[in-house]
Amino acid sequence: MKEIDLTLRVESLAYGELSADESRLVEAACAATERSYAPYSRFCVGAAIRLSNGEIVEGSNQENVAYPSGTCAERSACFYAHSRYPEARFESIAIAARGTDGEFTPLPTAPCGACRQALLEYEVLAGKDVPVLLAGRDCVYRVPSVRSLLPLAFTEF
Numbered sequence: 001m002k003e004i005d006l007t008l009r010v011e012s013l014a015y016g017e018l019s020a021d022e023s024r025l026v027e028a029a030c031a032a033t034e035r036s037y038a039p040y041s042r043f044c045v046g047a048a049i050r051l052s053n054g055e056i057v058e059g060s061n062q063e064n065v066a067y068p069s070g071t072c073a074e075r076s077a078c079f080y081a082h083s084r085y086p087e088a089r090f091e092s093i094a095i096a097a098r099g100t101d102g103e104f105t106p107l108p109t110a111p112c113g114a115c116r117q118a119l120l121e122y123e124v125l126a127g128k129d130v131p132v133l134l135a136g137r138d139c140v141y142r143v144p145s146v147r148s149l150l151p152l153a154f155t156e157f
């Protein structure tokens with residue numbers, strides 16, 4: 001028997017420690033929360049993706065009265081990004097969320113499992129790590145790659 005170590009290392013940063021590009025991307029994710037359509041959960045999520053062509057594409061969660069028909073911010077953003085700019089590759093991603101009180105969550109909100117799987121598709125296409133910034137009110141978690149958020153991921157069949 002041997003053990004396989006699947007350790008996830010995340011950096012927790014103060015806002016002042018972000019690079020200018022990272023700050024812009026986090027701001028875009030925060031702004032996207034304003035365009036969330038979440039009349040059922042009132043949990044407003046925004047995602048922003050920096051692309052290799054210089055564009056920043058944003059998405060927000062879009063709920064539906066038939067609950068499962070709605071979709072998360074991350075999938076709104078990545079599916080739109082790749083349908084709008086199919087040649088561009090993902091460079092980095094930022095996610096932010098506001099809770100039912102309308103305030104940004106004190107701790108960063110992490111993507112759900114389905115969104116991790118969806119985002120991984122584009123990291124594989126990029127052929128390199130795509131860092132993920134999870135923005136909270138007081139700090140930002142910098143995750144080195146999508147793959148690190150989804151150990152033992154399903155990537156081929």
Ligand code: THU
Pocket residue numbers: 038041043044045060061062063070071072073074110111112115
């Ligand atoms: N949500 C996201 O947009 N992203 C996630 O990764 C987790 C959850 C949304 C879905 C739903 O509209 C609301 O947050 C509450 O679950």
